[in-house]
Amino acid sequence: MKAPPRLQPLINEGLIDTVVRQLTSGKEAMVYVVRRGEEVCCAKVYKEATQRSFRQAVDYTENRKVKNTRQARAMSKGTRFGRQAQEAAWQSAEVDALYRLAGAGVRVPRPINFCDGVLLMELVVAEDGDAAPRLNDVIFTQEQARLHHTMILREVVRMLRAGIVHGDLSEFNILLGIDGPVIIDLPQAVDAAGNNHAKRMLLRDVANLSAFFARFAPELRNTRHGEEIWDLYSRASLDPGVALTGEFESHERAVDLGGVLREIDDARIEEQLRRLRAP
Numbered sequence: 001m002k003a004p005p006r007l008q009p010l011i012n013e014g015l016i017d018t019v020v021r022q023l024t025s026g027k028e029a030m031v032y033v034v035r036r037g038e039e040v041c042c043a044k045v046y047k048e049a050t051q052r053s054f055r056q057a058v059d060y061t062e063n064r065k066v067k068n069t070r071q072a073r074a075m076s077k078g079t080r081f082g083r084q085a086q087e088a089a090w091q092s093a094e095v096d097a098l099y100r101l102a103g104a105g106v107r108v109p110r111p112i113n114f115c116d117g118v119l120l121m122e123l124v125v126a127e128d129g130d131a132a133p134r135l136n137d138v139i140f141t142q143e144q145a146r147l148h149h150t151m152i153l154r155e156v157v158r159m160l161r162a163g164i165v166h167g168d169l170s171e172f173n174i175l176l177g178i179d180g181p182v183i184i185d186l187p188q189a190v191d192a193a194g195n196n197h198a199k200r201m202l203l204r205d206v207a208n209l210s211a212f213f214a215r216f217a218p219e220l221r222n223t224r225h226g227e228e229i230w231d232l233y234s235r236a237s238l239d240p241g242v243a244l245t246g247e248f249e250s251h252e253r254a255v256d257l258g259g260v261l262r263e264i265d266d267a268r269i270e271e272q273l274r275r276l277r278a279p
């Protein structure tokens with residue numbers, strides 16, 4: 001096919017040779033099958049911010065660092081340059097996450113290069129050699145559902161041990177490759193230790209997986225793997241070979257309402273005294 005304008009610079013630079021076909025068009029990017037030498041891979045072309053439906057919610061971008069102070073100031077002010085810098089940071093977040101997770105042995109596409117808003121990476125294939133389907137396009141037996149659910153939870157654990165929570169994990173961004181599930185689409189990935197919403201996002205990711213696979217294996221519907229995984233992580237006991245049970249018992253204590261009220265009263269008195277001492 002004729003090369004789209006966004007991919008022509010990669011051809012000019014010799015990073016790819018030809019564009020074979022369009023693979024998908026999603027809310028944040030278009031993906032093409034491309035060829036570089038004897039290798040067939042894929043090119044993810046990010047859409048401009050004005051063309052995307054997925055919003056860069058503050059929950060995802062919390063605690064993301066920008067080394068360039070000028071860029072950071074512009075991003076906080078929302079200037080045109082700042083919006084461009086924010087868009088570049090959003091795209092590079094996926095690149096950084098892919099390299100980090102691939103290095104940690106997580107089943108993600110192998111990143112190859114990133115140039116002018118285009119991410120070049122491994123093409124995940126199925127047994128027939130064609131591009132791998134998403135989980136939502138596959139019908140599973142009960143046994144297969146249990147197996148793949150377990151395999152993906154293992155990858156979630158590996159991701160968390162690498163300090164990353166996917167943040168938008170579901171059957172729509174997991175491919176069923178020739179050797180099993182492969183996790184994709186990571187621009188919204190968050191730092192597990194530095195983002196206050198990381199726990200909520202992990203619980204939602206795991207709940208999405210349970211809800212999907214419960215269509216084929218109903219016993220997965222009431223499991224609590226998310227709480228179990230986060231509890232192990234928070235206690236520094238999340239071993240890569242941990243045998244998850246799906247069971248979790250909350251240890252909730254009654255709130256000391258009297259103590260809270262006393263703290264409020266003390267703070268109020270302290271503020272009154274501070275004002276009296278003020279000149």
